[in-house]
Amino acid sequence: xxxxxxxxxxxxxxxxxxxxLYLPIFVLVxxxxxxxxxxxxxxxxISQTGSQVVMDGSNVVQSPCGAFxxxxxxxxxxxxxxxxxxxxxxxxxxxxxxxIVGTMAALALQRYNFKLRPFSQLSLxxxxxxxxxxxxxxxxxxxxQLFGWxxxxxxxxxxxxxxxxxxxxxxSHIAFMIPFVTLVVQARLQGFDKxxxxxxxxxxxxxWTTFQRVTFPMILPGVLSGAxxxxxxxLDDFVITFFTNGPGSTTLPIYVYGLLRRIxxxxxxxxxxVWIALVFFTVLLLQWIQxxxxx
Amino acid sequence: xxxxxxxxxxxxxxxxISPTLIVMIGLLIIxxxxxLIVSFGQRSPDGNVIYSFSLDNxxxxxxFSTDCTGGASFCFNxxxxxxxxxxxxxxxxxxxxxxxxxxxxxxxxxxxxPKRRTTFLFLVLIPLWTNFxxxxxxxxxxxxxxGVINIIxxxxxxxxxxxxxxxxxxxxxxxxxxxMVYEFLPFMILPIYTSLEKIDNSLYEAAADLGANSIRTLxxxxxxxxxxxxxxxxxxxxxxxxxxxxxxxxxxxxxxxLVGNLIQxxxxxxxxxxxxxxxxxxxxxxxxxVTYFYTRKFGFGEEIVVx
Numbered sequence: 001x002x003x004x005x006x007x008x009x010x011x012x013x014x015x016x017x018x019x020x021l022y023l024p025i026f027v028l029v030x031x032x033x034x035x036x037x038x039x040x041x042x043x044x045x046i047s048q049t050g051s052q053v054v055m056d057g058s059n060v061v062q063s064p065c066g067a068f069x070x071x072x073x074x075x076x077x078x079x080x081x082x083x084x085x086x087x088x089x090x091x092x093x094x095x096x097x098x099x100i101v102g103t104m105a106a107l108a109l110q111r112y113n114f115k116l117r118p119f120s121q122l123s124l125x126x127x128x129x130x131x132x133x134x135x136x137x138x139x140x141x142x143x144x145q146l147f148g149w150x151x152x153x154x155x156x157x158x159x160x161x162x163x164x165x166x167x168x169x170x171x172s173h174i175a176f177m178i179p180f181v182t183l184v185v186q187a188r189l190q191g192f193d194k195x196x197x198x199x200x201x202x203x204x205x206x207x208w209t210t211f212q213r214v215t216f217p218m219i220l221p222g223v224l225s226g227a228x229x230x231x232x233x234x235l236d237d238f239v240i241t242f243f244t245n246g247p248g249s250t251t252l253p254i255y256v257y258g259l260l261r262r263i264x265x266x267x268x269x270x271x272x273x274v275w276i277a278l279v280f281f282t283v284l285l286l287q288w289i290q291x292x293x294x295x
Numbered sequence: 296x297x298x299x300x301x302x303x304x305x306x307x308x309x310x311x312i313s314p315t316l317i318v319m320i321g322l323l324i325i326x327x328x329x330x331l332i333v334s335f336g337q338r339s340p341d342g343n344v345i346y347s348f349s350l351d352n353x354x355x356x357x358x359f360s361t362d363c364t365g366g367a368s369f370c371f372n373x374x375x376x377x378x379x380x381x382x383x384x385x386x387x388x389x390x391x392x393x394x395x396x397x398x399x400x401x402x403x404x405x406x407x408x409p410k411r412r413t414t415f416l417f418l419v420l421i422p423l424w425t426n427f428x429x430x431x432x433x434x435x436x437x438x439x440x441x442g443v444i445n446i447i448x449x450x451x452x453x454x455x456x457x458x459x460x461x462x463x464x465x466x467x468x469x470x471x472x473x474x475m476v477y478e479f480l481p482f483m484i485l486p487i488y489t490s491l492e493k494i495d496n497s498l499y500e501a502a503a504d505l506g507a508n509s510i511r512t513l514x515x516x517x518x519x520x521x522x523x524x525x526x527x528x529x530x531x532x533x534x535x536x537x538x539x540x541x542x543x544x545x546x547x548x549x550x551x552x553l554v555g556n557l558i559q560x561x562x563x564x565x566x567x568x569x570x571x572x573x574x575x576x577x578x579x580x581x582x583x584x585v586t587y588f589y590t591r592k593f594g595f596g597e598e599i600v601v602x
Binding site for chain 2: 010011013018020021024028101104105108111112113114115117120123126127128131132133134135137140142145174179232235236238239252253256260261264268272276279280282
């Protein structure tokens with residue numbers, strides 16, 4: 001019996017699900033080249049003859065960027081570049097901190113026995129089993145009550161008042177990312193034998209040397225995949241950011257959400273397409289690294 | 296002191312875990328306790344919290360009100376119970392549909408030739424990693440009156456020479472359901488795939504040798520062995536659907552109000568954090584109860600970490 005034999009029904013169902021997954025993405029990309037400013041109906045591509053943007057009704061007929069007109073507009077959009085900068089800043093800072101802290105926690109939970117261990121392990125599951133919105137409004141309540149109290153107690157006025165902003169978003173991201181990093185690294189630690197570390201110690205290595213030369217190289221793939229997971233969770237996060245951001249700390253998902261509730265031009269599609277392209281190449285790169293590691 | 300620390304394993308462990316514990320207590324447990332305290336409070340006219348011990352918010356959630364039309368001093372309107380029920384039903388329907396769509400695809404990938412498996416998985420990862428908000432927006436483009444689905448339907452009907460008026464699909468409960476299914480489908484495919492991939496081929500061969508047909512093999516071998524994946528996927532889908540407010544906001548307009556929308560509005564438009572806190576605690580308790588009974592029946596799948 002051929003183990004890779006499959007019934008035509010499974011093949012058909014699988015193809016249908018793939019169509020379901022990709023049709024929306026295809027439409028999204030196609031409409032980013034739409035000549036129609038209102039972006040309700042696809043009215044055709046924009047041509048490049050001439051150096052001026054020529055409008056016909058609400059359609060852009062000609063533009064120096066040709067079909068990529070909306071991408072040019074996007075690159076000139078200050079709100080988008082600011083939001084992109086915020087999104088990256090938050091993701092990078094929160095990933096570095098949560099990866100270090102989360103890896104330490106994984107080591108503690110997997111290699112040490114201490115009083116608070118069961119409680120610590122349990123607390124890491126909380127963000128997974130409660131809806132994100134509950135965590136979001138909890139943190140919002142904490143910050144607003146705390147900041148109100150501090151601002152009153154210290155009589156802070158104007159610009160020196162504590163408010164929601166980049167700082168609160170980063171701190172909140174760290175809080176929901178740590179459990180994911182810890183669980184991924186823990187899974188990696190479970191997979192390898194403690195005997196390697198014990199052997200290093202028997203041969204005279206101290207704890208730090210053992211960590212540096214034995215433990216760390218072994219868990220490095222786990223740490224990296226934990227960091228990557230944390231990074232993507234941060235880039236993608238909407239709910240927690242929605243409740244903890246303030247003026248000037250808008251991220252890309254928050255910015256797009258704001259646009260969807262107002263006027264939508266093909267610029268949103270151009271932004272989405274750039275995003276999807278970045279995701280595509282990142283996943284491709286990761287698969288390539290993974291394949292190389294296996295060989 | 297350093298020497299003592301070097302010898303004390305327990306102190307080392309505590310030291311390593313302490314930053315995590317500080318964050319978990321400070322930004323998870325304390326906020327939850329604060330939410331509980333605020334939910335018993337009362338709203339001041341300027342939208343702030345007056346700390347007190349009042350059950351008003353919970354009584355209001357249960358549907359009883361003293362602010363009635365027609366001058367009655369006390370009335371009952373199960374508006375909020377309906378919203379909770381609608382959210383639960385939607386989360387249930389979404390989960391069932393997602394399993395129905397994810398299972399064949401996961402099975403297809405798991406049984407594909409190992410060389411092609413990576414490519415098929417890659418195709419699942421792209422939509423998963425594409426931003427949540429962007430994916431809702433894509434469905435807005437598909438579902439609206441002048442949208443792609445109506446264009447395709449109109450074209451087919453034109454070929455068949457059947458008169459066609461574009462369907463109103465956006466801002467309906469159906470649109471919200473489709474959006475939720477699309478958003479959370481990848482979260483089900485990956486854990487089911489992981490558990491299916493673990494099944495040894497010899498088990499299928501044994502089933503075939505012992506005379507089981509393909510349906511019997513599916514029911515007696517494949518399905519039971521892939522249950523951990525289904526359970527993990529259910530947790531990854533059901534809980535977020537219960538709390539999500541973007542999908543219903545964008546695809547449901549103001550027509551479909553879920554508990555997530557209710558909570559969000561208390562913190563923004565309505566400015567009643569005390570009522571919002573009470574609603575969010577009820578949401579949390581509800582999801583914990585469902586998850587508890589579900590995992591007690593089927594076990595807590597370790598596949599949850601994979602996705």
